Amino acid sequence: MARGEQAQALARVAVVVRAGAAPLWWLGLPAAGIGAFVPGLTGRGTGLLAGAALFVVAAAVAALARRGRYAALAATATRAGRRDFLQVRSVTARTWRRGRRWWLAAAFLAAVGSAFALPGAGGLLMAGAGAGLWLKAGWIGARERRDETLLWVRTDWLGGGPAGRRVTAYRTTGIAAGDAAPGGARRRPAAAPVLTRRDRPRSA
Numbered sequence: 645m646a647r648g649e650q651a652q653a654l655a656r657v658a659v660v661v662r663a664g665a666a667p668l669w670w671l672g673l674p675a676a677g678i679g680a681f682v683p684g685l686t687g688r689g690t691g692l693l694a695g696a697a698l699f700v701v702a703a704a705v706a707a708l709a710r711r712g713r714y715a716a717l718a719a720t721a722t723r724a725g726r727r728d729f730l731q732v733r734s735v736t737a738r739t740w741r742r743g744r745r746w747w748l749a750a751a752f753l754a755a756v757g758s759a760f761a762l763p764g765a766g767g768l769l770m771a772g773a774g775a776g777l778w779l780k781a782g783w784i785g786a787r788e789r790r791d792e793t794l795l796w797v798r799t800d801w802l803g804g805g806p807a808g809r810r811v812t813a814y815r816t817t818g819i820a821a822g823d824a825a826p827g828g829a830r831r832r833p834a835a836a837p838v839l840t841r842r843d844r845p846r847s848a
Contacts (some may be wrong), residue, residue, distance in 0.1 A: 651727035653738040654796035654815055657714075658788070658828030660806040662781040663740035668774030671752045676767025678758030688763045695768030702769050706776025707783070708795065714806045718787060718795055721814035728815065731799060733824040733831075740802075785827020792819045 675694060684691050724730075741748070753764030788794050793816040801810040825831045 651725065651729060651770050652659060652815075653729045653731055653799045654724060655731045655799050655802065655806075656733065656822060656824050656828055657795040657806045657814060657827070658781045658784040659733050659736045659824050660740055660797070660802060660828075661777055661784060662694055662828040663737040664744070665774045665777035665781065666746050667741055668751075668770050668777065670773060670774075671748060672755065672767045672770030672772070674753035674767070675759075675770060676744040676753055676764040677766050678756050679762075679764040682759040682763050684763040685761050686763070691759070691761075691763030691765050692768075695765035696766055698769040699772035699775070702772030703776035703779065706729050706773045707779035708776075709780075710807045711780075711783070714784065715787075717811065717814045718791075721793075721795060721816045724796060724817050728796075730817070732794070733822070733828070736799075739799075781828045785825070785829075788819070788826035794816065794819060794821055794824075822830050 679695075680688060680692065682688075686694075751770060755770050758766035784795065796815040796817060797806050797811055798815075801808070801812075804810055819826065823831050
């Protein structure tokens with residue numbers, strides 16, 4: 645970090661991406677289930693078939709959207725400074741979801757309401773977007789494992805997302821920094837070594 649540069653709070657890029665996956669998936673599935681009980685204008689069979697197609701399209705769009713932008717920011721990322729604060733995984737995910745809770749609620753109601761036209765389709769569209777975000781986080785995680793670095797973004801730049809216009813650069817740390825694994829999943833604790841009879845210390 646250059647002299648005079650202020651310390652920044654940093655959030656994991658992959659964690660921000662993953663933060664939207666779970667609520668979209670778990671709100672989309674019940675919305676699709678509720679919609680499946682509504683006859684709708686097109687009938688259940690047509691609605692669910694259209695929903696399956698929308699699921700695939702939404703997953704592909706969410707997984708592939710702005711990959712070039714993510715790759716470009718990762719390629720020009722700079723090392724995080726010693727004074728930078730690494731935000732924990734739970735805080736990053738909670739902040740993202742809290743800031744978009746009304747949008748998620750509106751999307752759920754719209755998905756349920758769309759069942760009167762295409763039963764189940766709106767919910768499957770939401771669930772597909774969630775699945776696509778999980779795929780995108782996995783893609784970021786594969787890059788992090790390959791480069792043996794974790795990607796971080798300043799929290800005050802996250803208004804438009806982790807690859808929005810306000811984001812001009814990513815920061816990097818070593819692969820063991822923070823409490824989230826590559827890809828943004830919860831980091832699993834290291835397994836304790838199993839002592840064999842030979843390894844066990846002898847009692848005095």
